[in-house]
Amino acid sequence: MVTIKDIAEKLGIAVSTVSKGLNGAEDISEETRQLVLDTAVEMGYSLKKIKRTKTAKVCVFVDSGNMEFETIEQFGYDIVNGFKKAAISRNWEVVIEPSRLNFRSLEKYDSYMLKNSYAGAFLLGFTLHDDWITQLEKTTVPTVLLDNFIPHNEHVGYVGTDSAEGIAQAVKHLAKLGHSRIAFLNGAKNSMVSEQREAAFRQSMAENDLPVDERLVAYGYYVPDCAKTYVSGFVKNGATAVMCASDLIASGVVNELGRLGYRVPEDVSVIGFDDLPVAEELDPPLTTVRQDRTNLGKSAALMLDGLIRGVSMSKLLLRAKLVVRYSTGPVKAKGDKIQRS
Amino acid sequence: MVTIKDIAEKLGIAVSTVSKGLNGAEDISEETRQLVLDTAVEMGYSLKKIKRTKTAKVCVFVDSGNMEFETIEQFGYDIVNGFKKAAISRNWEVVIEPSRLNFRSLEKYDSYMLKNSYAGAFLLGFTLHDDWITQLEKTTVPTVLLDNFIPHNEHVGYVGTDSAEGIAQAVKHLAKLGHSRIAFLNGAKNSMVSEQREAAFRQSMAENDLPVDERLVAYGYYVPDCAKTYVSGFVKNGATAVMCASDLIASGVVNELGRLGYRVPEDVSVIGFDDLPVAEELDPPLTTVRQDRTNLGKSAALMLDGLIRGVSMSKLLLRAKLVVRYSTGPVKAKGDKIQRS
Numbered sequence: 309m310v311t312i313k314d315i316a317e318k319l320g321i322a323v324s325t326v327s328k329g330l331n332g333a334e335d336i337s338e339e340t341r342q343l344v345l346d347t348a349v350e351m352g353y354s355l356k357k358i359k360r361t362k363t364a365k366v367c368v369f370v371d372s373g374n375m376e377f378e379t380i381e382q383f384g385y386d387i388v389n390g391f392k393k394a395a396i397s398r399n400w401e402v403v404i405e406p407s408r409l410n411f412r413s414l415e416k417y418d419s420y421m422l423k424n425s426y427a428g429a430f431l432l433g434f435t436l437h438d439d440w441i442t443q444l445e446k447t448t449v450p451t452v453l454l455d456n457f458i459p460h461n462e463h464v465g466y467v468g469t470d471s472a473e474g475i476a477q478a479v480k481h482l483a484k485l486g487h488s489r490i491a492f493l494n495g496a497k498n499s500m501v502s503e504q505r506e507a508a509f510r511q512s513m514a515e516n517d518l519p520v521d522e523r524l525v526a527y528g529y530y531v532p533d534c535a536k537t538y539v540s541g542f543v544k545n546g547a548t549a550v551m552c553a554s555d556l557i558a559s560g561v562v563n564e565l566g567r568l569g570y571r572v573p574e575d576v577s578v579i580g581f582d583d584l585p586v587a588e589e590l591d592p593p594l595t596t597v598r599q600d601r602t603n604l605g606k607s608a609a610l611m612l613d614g615l616i617r618g619v620s621m622s623k624l625l626l627r628a629k630l631v632v633r634y635s636t637g638p639v640k641a642k643g644d645k646i647q648r649s
Numbered sequence: 650m651v652t653i654k655d656i657a658e659k660l661g662i663a664v665s666t667v668s669k670g671l672n673g674a675e676d677i678s679e680e681t682r683q684l685v686l687d688t689a690v691e692m693g694y695s696l697k698k699i700k701r702t703k704t705a706k707v708c709v710f711v712d713s714g715n716m717e718f719e720t721i722e723q724f725g726y727d728i729v730n731g732f733k734k735a736a737i738s739r740n741w742e743v744v745i746e747p748s749r750l751n752f753r754s755l756e757k758y759d760s761y762m763l764k765n766s767y768a769g770a771f772l773l774g775f776t777l778h779d780d781w782i783t784q785l786e787k788t789t790v791p792t793v794l795l796d797n798f799i800p801h802n803e804h805v806g807y808v809g810t811d812s813a814e815g816i817a818q819a820v821k822h823l824a825k826l827g828h829s830r831i832a833f834l835n836g837a838k839n840s841m842v843s844e845q846r847e848a849a850f851r852q853s854m855a856e857n858d859l860p861v862d863e864r865l866v867a868y869g870y871y872v873p874d875c876a877k878t879y880v881s882g883f884v885k886n887g888a889t890a891v892m893c894a895s896d897l898i899a900s901g902v903v904n905e906l907g908r909l910g911y912r913v914p915e916d917v918s919v920i921g922f923d924d925l926p927v928a929e930e931l932d933p934p935l936t937t938v939r940q941d942r943t944n945l946g947k948s949a950a951l952m953l954d955g956l957i958r959g960v961s962m963s964k965l966l967l968r969a970k971l972v973v974r975y976s977t978g979p980v981k982a983k984g985d986k987i988q989r990s
Contacts, residue, residue, distance in 0.1 A: 460814060462968045470963045473801060603960045610951065619944045620968040622811045627803045627961040 310351045319347055330422070345419040352448070353422070364427035365401040366612065372406035374530075375433025381585050383554075383601070384432055387454065390605025391430055398613055409438060417443040428616050430454070430608045435498045450615035452608045455501045462620035465611045467604060471501060471581075472508040474597035474628025475551070478579045479512035481595070481630055482549045486639035487577060491524035491547035493538055493557055502527065505553050505581070521545065528553075532560030539564040548576060548639045555580035555587045555596055562590060562635065573637035583631055592634035600626055651692045660688055671763070686760040693789070694763070705768035706742040707953065713747035715871075716774025722926050724895075724942070725773055728795065731946025732771055739954055741768075750779060758784040769957050771795070771949045776839045791956035793949045796842045803961035806952045808945060812842060812922075813849040815938035815969025816892070819920045820853035822936070822971055823890045827980035828918060832865035832888035834879055834898055843868065846894050846922070862886065869894075873901030880905040889917060889980045896921035896928045896937055903931060903976065914978035924972055933975035941967055 312330070316323045321340070328336045329344025330353075368388055370377055377384025388404065395402045403426075417440045421429065428450035434441055436456070444451060444458045457466040482490055492509045495502045506525070513520050523545045528534030530553070539561055542550060552558035558580030562572050570576050572592060580587055580596035587594040607624050614621045653671070657664040662681070669677045670685025671694075709729055711718055718725025729745065736743045744767075758781045762770065769791035775782055777797070785792060785799045798807040823831055833850045836843045847866070854861050864886045869875030871894070880902055883891060893899035899921030903913050911917050913933055921928055921937035928935040948965050955962045 460818070460968075462970065473963070477801070600961065603955075606960065607955070607962065610955075614944075614948070614951075619947065620941065620970075621948065621965065622814070622968045623964060623966040624962065625964040627801075627963045629803065629961075 310348075310353045315344065315348050315351060315353065318351065319343065341423075342419065345423050346416060349416070349418040349422055349448075363399055363401060364616065365403065365425055366395065367421075367424070367426045367429040368402060368404045369429055369431045369434075370404065370406045371409070371431075371433035371435070371438070373408055373433070374435060377406075377432070383582060383584060386601035387432065387605040387608070390602035390607075391609050392605070393602075394606040394609030398609065400609075413439045418447050418449055421449045428452070428612045430612060431456070435496070436500060437498055450612055452612045452615065454604065454608065455499070457500060457623065463615060465615055465621045465624065467608045467611055467624045468501065468626070469599040469604065469628050470625040471504045471628065472511070474581065474599075474630065475505055475508035476512045476515070477628070477630035478551055478581075478595075478597055479509065479516060479518075481632065481636065482551070482577060482579070483516040483518060485549075485577065485636060487549040488518050488639075489521070489524065489546045489548045490518065491538075491542040491550045492526070493535065493542075493550055493552045493561060494525070494527045495530040495553040495557065497527045502553060509551060528557060530554050530556060532556050532563065535560030535564040540568055543568065543570060543576065549578070549636070550576060551579050553581050555582045555584045555594060558594055558596065558635075559586055559590055562592075562594070572635050575640060577636040577639075579636060587631075588633070590635070595633045595636040596631055598629045598631050600629075651689075651694045656685065656689050656692060656694065659692065660684065682764075683760065686764050687757060690757070690759040690763055690789075704740055704742060705957065706744065706766055707736065708762075708765070708767045708770040709743060709745045710770055710772045710775075711745065711747045712750070712772075712774035712776070712779070714749055714774070715776060718773070724923060724925060727942035728773065728946040728949070731943035731948075732950050733946070734943075735947040735950030739950065741950075754780045759788050759790055762790045769793070769953045771953060772797070776837070777841060778839055791953055793953045793956065795945065795949065796840070798841060798964065804956060806956055806962045806965065808949045808952055808965045809842065809967070810940040810945065810969050811966040812845045812969065813852070815922065815940075815971065816846055816849035817853045817856070818969070818971035819892055819922075819936075819938055820850065820857060820859075822973065822977065823892070823918060823920070824857040824859060826890075826918065826977060828890040829859050829980075830862070830865065830887045830889045831859065832879075832883040832891045833867070834876065834883075834891055834893045834902060835866070835868045836871040836894040836898065838868045843894060850892060869898060871895050871897060873897050873904065876901030876905040881909055884909065884911060884917065890919070890977070891917060892920050894922050896923045896925045896935060899935055899937065899976070900927055900931055903933075903935070913976050916981060918977040918980075920977060928972075929974070931976070936974045936977040937972055939970045939972050941970075 312326045316326045326344050329341045375384045376382035377388045392402050430452045432454045444464050448463050451464045453466050455468045458464040494506055524547050526538045550561050558578050561578050565576055572578050580594045583596045583598035587596045611621050611624050653667045657667045667685050670682045716725045717723035718729045733743050771793045773795045785805050789804050792805045794807050796809045799805040835847055865888050867879045891902050899919050902919050906917055913919050921935045924937045924939035928937045952962050952965050
C-alpha cells in the first residue's frame with residue numbers, strides 16, 4: 309500500500325508538502341502540487357484514497373463543444389438528469405463539469421480526479437482523439453463513457469444504445485414501404501457511434517437485399533446545417549429516403565428538401581435518430597429511432613456503482629426503438645407525377 | 650387493461666373458471682387451466698399481474714443437461730449464488746428450477762411464468778435450438794439470459810463475459826511466447842458463446858499476424874472427454890499451443906497430451922477459459938481466461954431489476970481477464986530435442 313511517506317521519499321520532499329499537495333492547500337506552488345498529484349497517481353495512491361471515501365463524490369464531465377445538456381430540448385439533458393436521479397438513491401454527491409478539449413489537454417485525467425477527490429466519473433461527448441480518451445486506457449479511476457469503448461481496462465465501462473438494432477428497424481421499415489434507394493447521412497467521423505451506425509446501415513441494407521450506392525452515404529456533423537451539403541446530391545442520385553444519424557441532422561434534411569421543392573414523405577421519406585423533443589414538433593412529425601436517454605443516464609450510474617465496487621462491467625447497451633410518425637411513407641412509383649397530371 | 654372478465658368472454662367460460670385457472674385451483678381440468686393461462690398471456694394479462702406483485706418472486710431456470718451448479722467446482726455455482734445475493738438486497742423471493750429440454754417442449758414459457766407468478770426469470774445453459782429460446786422472441790416477461798441474445802425484444806436482456814477480449818489476451822500471450830501454430834478447441838456448436846469464441850479466435854490470430862490452419866480448429870463439447878478426439882491430430886499437424894473454450898476442455902487436453910507423451914508446457918502450451926476451481930488444481934496449474942461468475946450472477950439480477958422496471962437493457966458484458974499460471978511457456982525451437990541429445 310502506497311503511503312504519503314512513500315510519495316515524499318520518491319520526490320525527496322517533506323511529508324507535509326505531499327499532504328498539502330494532495331489536500332489542495334494554498335501555500336505550495338501549483339507546480340509542486342501537480343508533481344505530487346501525478347506521482348501519487350503513478351504510484352497507485354488514487355485507489356486507496358477512493359476506497360477511504362464514504363460518501364462518494366462523482367463527476368459528470370461533459371465536452372461542451374460536442375454535447376449540450378442545459379435545456380430539455382438538448383441531447384444531454386435527460387441523460388445527465390437520469391444520472392443524477394440514480395445518484396441520489398446511492399447517496400452520491402454529483403458535480404457537473406462542462407469542459408473543453410483545450411482544458412483537458414493541460415490536465416491529466418487521473419491527477420484531476422485525485423485532486424478533486426472524485427470516486428468516479430461519467431464522461432459525455434468525448435471524441436476519439438481526445439487526450440483523456442487515450443489516458444483512459446491506463447486509468448485506475450472508475451469511469452463510465454457514453455458511446456465510447458476503451459478496450460482492456462477493467463476500470464472503464466461503456467454505456468450506450470444498441471445502434472445496430474435501431475438502424476435495422478429503421479431500414480426494415482423503409483424497405484417494407486418499398487424504398488430501395490436509401491441514403492445515409494451520418495454524424496461526425498471521429499466518433500465511435502458514427503462508425504457503429506454506418507456499419508449497422510450497411511448490414512441492414514444487406515439484410516434487406518438492398519445495394520448501397522456510395523454516392524448516397526456521407527459523413528456530416530451532428531448539426532442540422534450539414535444537410536445543405538448533401539441532400540441535393542442524394543436526391544439527384546435517386547434517393548427516395550434518407551436515414552439520418554440524429555434528429556438534428558434529420559431536421560436539417562427536412563428543411564433542405566422543402567427548400568428544394570420536395571415534399572416529405574410524398575417525395576422523400578426521412579428518419580431521424582434519438583427522438584429528441586424536436587422530433588415530434590417537426591413538420592411533418594419525425595419518424596425516428598428512440599434512445600431512452602433518462603435510462604441511459606441511470607444505467608451509467610448503475611455501471612459506475614459497479615465499477616467503484618470492483619465489478620468490471622465492460623459494456624451496457626439499451627435497446628433502441630423505432631417510433632413511426634409522419635416523415636416516412638410508401639415509395640413513389642416511377643412516373644407517379646406523370647400519371648397524375 | 651385486460652380483465653378476468655375479458656378472458657372469460659373470449660373463451661366463453663365463467664369468470665370463476667378463469668379465476669381458478671389463473672390461481673392454480675385444483676377443481677378444474679389441466680386442459681382448461683392451460684387454455685386460460687395461454688389466453689391470458691395472448692391478451693396481455695401477464696404484465697398487469699406482474700405489476701401488481703409487491704415482493705417479486707423470480708426464477709432461475711437452469712438447463713440441467715448443459716449447466717451444473719450444485720457444488721462449488723461447477724460453472725453455474727457462483728453465478729446462481731451471485732444472483733441470489735443480489736436478489737436478497739432487492740427483497741426478491743428466488744426459486745431455482747433445474748429443468749430439461751423435454752419439459753420445456755411441453756410447457757409454454759409465458760404461461761409457465763404466469764402460472765407460477767414469476768415476475769421475471771434468469772435462464773442459464775439454454776442452447777439455441779431450445780423451444781423457449783424461440784418463444785422468448787415474443788415474451789413480455791422480463792427475462793435475462795446468460796450467454797444468449799434475443800434480438801428486438803425489449804423485455805429480454807443478455808448478460809455474459811466479453812469473450813472477445815478474453816481470447817484476444819490469451820492469443821496475444823501465446824504469440825509473445827513465440828507460438829504461431831495455435832490450435833483452438835471449442836465447445837458445442839449450437840451455442841452463441843462458442844460462435845463468439847471462434848470468431849474472437851480468428852480475429853485475434855489475424856491481429857497477431859498469425860494464419861489459422863483449419864486442421865487446428867475444432868468444435869467439441871464443454872466436457873474434458875472431447876479432447877481425446879482432437880489432440881493427437883492437433884499435435885500431428887504442428888500445434889505448439891491449444892486454446893480451449895473452457896477449463897474442463899483444457900483439463901482433458903492436458904490429460905490427453907500426457908497420455909501421448911507430451912509435456913505441458915515444455916512441448917505444448919494449453920490455455921483454458923472460465924477459471925473454475927479446477928484450473929488451479931491441475932498439474933500444471935492452468936493459464937486461463939477468468940470469468941467473474943459471482944458478478945455475472947449479480948449483474949443478471951441488476952439487469953432483471955431494470956427490465957422489471959421497464960429499463961430495456963439489451964446487453965451487459967463483464968470484462969474477461971487472463972490469469973497466467975504454469976500451463977503456458979515459450980515455444981520450443983525446432984530441433985530442440987536433437988540439439989539437447
